[in-house]
Amino acid sequence: MITTIRRLRHARTAAVVAAILLCAVGLGAAPASPVSPASPVSSAPSAAPTSCSGTYRIDRTMTNGARWQMCWDIRRLTGLVLSDITYTPNRGRPTRVLSSAALAEVHVPYDSGRPRFYDISSIGFGDLELGTLTTLGKRDCPTGELRSFSGHKVLCVETQPREFAYKSAVQKGVLHGDDLVVFSVSEIGWYDYITEWRFADDGSITPREGATGTLSPFQFSDAASGWPTGVGSSRFSENHSHNVFWRLDFDVNGKTANVVEQYDYTGSGTASRSTKLTTLSKETAAELAPMRFWRIKNPTALNTDGHPMSWEIDVRDSDEYRGPEHTEDFTHHDVYVTQYRECEVLAYGGTMPGCATSVDQYVNGEKLKDPVLWVDVGFHHVPRDEDQDPMPTHWQGFRILPRDVTATSQLP
Amino acid sequence: MAAIGLLGLLGAGTAGAVGAAGADDRSDHGRAARTSGRGGPLTARETARAVRVATAAKAGPGGAATAAAPGRDVRGRPGAQVLWSERHRDLGKSGDDRRRLADVYLYDYASDTLINRLVDLGTGRVERSSRQHGVQVPPTAAEVTRALEVVMADPRLGKGIRADYRAQTSKPLTKPSQLHAQGMAFLASRATGVEGSGKVARCGVHRCVQLFVRIPRGKWVDTSRIVIDLSADRAAVIGL
Numbered sequence A: 001m002i003t004t005i006r007r008l009r010h011a012r013t014a015a016v017v018a019a020i021l022l023c024a025v026g027l028g029a030a031p032a033s034p035v036s037p038a039s040p041v042s043s044a045p046s047a048a049p050t051s052c053s054g055t056y057r058i059d060r061t062m063t064n065g066a067r068w069q070m071c072w073d074i075r076r077l078t079g080l081v082l083s084d085i086t087y088t089p090n091r092g093r094p095t096r097v098l099s100s101a102a103l104a105e106v107h108v109p110y111d112s113g114r115p116r117f118y119d120i121s122s123i124g125f126g127d128l129e130l131g132t133l134t135t136l137g138k139r140d141c142p143t144g145e146l147r148s149f150s151g152h153k154v155l156c157v158e159t160q161p162r163e164f165a166y167k168s169a170v171q172k173g174v175l176h177g178d179d180l181v182v183f184s185v186s187e188i189g190w191y192d193y194i195t196e197w198r199f200a201d202d203g204s205i206t207p208r209e210g211a212t213g214t215l216s217p218f219q220f221s222d223a224a225s226g227w228p229t230g231v232g233s234s235r236f237s238e239n240h241s242h243n244v245f246w247r248l249d250f251d252v253n254g255k256t257a258n259v260v261e262q263y264d265y266t267g268s269g270t271a272s273r274s275t276k277l278t279t280l281s282k283e284t285a286a287e288l289a290p291m292r293f294w295r296i297k298n299p300t301a302l303n304t305d306g307h308p309m310s311w312e313i314d315v316r317d318s319d320e321y322r323g324p325e326h327t328e329d330f331t332h333h334d335v336y337v338t339q340y341r342e343c344e345v346l347a348y349g350g351t352m353p354g355c356a357t358s359v360d361q362y363v364n365g366e367k368l369k370d371p372v373l374w375v376d377v378g379f380h381h382v383p384r385d386e387d388q389d390p391m392p393t394h395w396q397g398f399r400i401l402p403r404d405v406t407a408t409s410q411l412p
Numbered sequence B: 001m002a003a004i005g006l007l008g009l010l011g012a013g014t015a016g017a018v019g020a021a022g023a024d025d026r027s028d029h030g031r032a033a034r035t036s037g038r039g040g041p042l043t044a045r046e047t048a049r050a051v052r053v054a055t056a057a058k059a060g061p062g063g064a065a066t067a068a069a070p071g072r073d074v075r076g077r078p079g080a081q082v083l084w085s086e087r088h089r090d091l092g093k094s095g096d097d098r099r100r101l102a103d104v105y106l107y108d109y110a111s112d113t114l115i116n117r118l119v120d121l122g123t124g125r126v127e128r129s130s131r132q133h134g135v136q137v138p139p140t141a142a143e144v145t146r147a148l149e150v151v152m153a154d155p156r157l158g159k160g161i162r163a164d165y166r167a168q169t170s171k172p173l174t175k176p177s178q179l180h181a182q183g184m185a186f187l188a189s190r191a192t193g194v195e196g197s198g199k200v201a202r203c204g205v206h207r208c209v210q211l212f213v214r215i216p217r218g219k220w221v222d223t224s225r226i227v228i229d230l231s232a233d234r235a236a237v238i239g240l
Ligand SMILES: [Cu+2]
Pocket: A211, A240, A242, A381
């Protein structure tokens, strides 16, 4: 064991030296094109997903050469679960990103105080019998491929174009990109939720939830907590929130021993801004703030510049709902970082014995060895006349970006 | 839009109506699962085996007391209600997937107990078992059907829902399968400060549900103030 570690360390040192030499050569050579691709040099590249095959495996090489591989599954409560998510940059080598990723709650409290829905823990996104998991047809997935689960087509795997992967006057280049789009749909009461994951050919991931279907046909209030949707001002459709929680178990470059950092850029009313780095060594509940992001890094996996490979969490668009004390403490923060535990799957309403029931309680001072991230993005829905009927889809989500996974852009 | 009023009949509030688009696309439900690669869901055969093992439940490893519970299902018949079973996977350990494990969820209506059993499909043994009170997971189709039966059997509510159905379809409503329904676990805490909350005070300890009901190709039926206590076979209307 010790010998193995020594050998690895030795290999890393050698590789870093090699990388420096390559850089030096690169400086002398013109034109400057990226010399060495994305190969992580310090640890063996993580293997492609092995825990699934056939229809349960997604493997797509994009037009520019980048590749995404993953497994998918359906759970009764959380619906679509993606696992073993592996990214291979264009001209690079495979690197594992996430061990698993799924919804953890969709909380829908109405502005008068009730009703309050817990769509994952009280209804569940993955029941074929009750139809909370929707069977999809060709019209749902016009250019993609439908995948079946227990004999029902429930998943769409599609490639969609993305404008301007880059444009550069200097490089006289322009490239339009592709996204691998994976989604399922859950009919929950009068809403239809689209649970979508977009994997771009530049390595970025966009989890987002689309809310469509119909407005509640029964939830009406007054001018204080609703919007007039009937003729004149007699019928007020009640305002409410959709607070969507995601659970992300990162395995950066295939290793569970990840480090979570929070970056802030301080300064207000001054010309300068300066970096403030906070390393989260223990379980943490955090809030959104302007010029703030988090990243999950593998300190032992370096790109060819010698920088640790990491993935950045960017949350830019949330209504930051805060529910009542005691009963909805899980809504009191936007991002949670917890130590991995098998029984901690739901952000609220957990029923596993020997386990706390909500994400705020999972944060109890444990040291972070294998961190799990929880992201809450809220949307305050003030109904419009246009919402009836059918209701135009509203999307809410966030972004996961590679930060130093490759030493240079791998787009062209 | 015309109001459709199960609760309108009870004078309990506004009832909107919305056309529900699309056909009921659950027609192929029940078809046996096919194996189409590793990492997939339990097949029909695996599901049957998992449920058989979980409900027969011999002693687990370490001598855990997992004797078959006498138990009652949602209709009061012998044996605990099977909620659902799904492939168990420790999501943190993606490598070790050779063993086929199943999580089986049961609910014993006789003792109001949620039972969770982890079954090794290879050995046919219960690896882990837990029993909990006061904890509720979402209702399943069998329970939603039972909840509709309770509503239909209620003198006031049954009359209302049959009138709604006839008004829309010109046909009699005789069985729950004529309706499209989903269910939601309901806890007493969700009725805090609500008129009539005393009527649902046992929900949580009892297994209670609320329903979303629509008439296929038709309108929604307002069940938003109805709470069905499946442990007591009773429906209550509260001021939600
Ligand atoms: Cu809404």
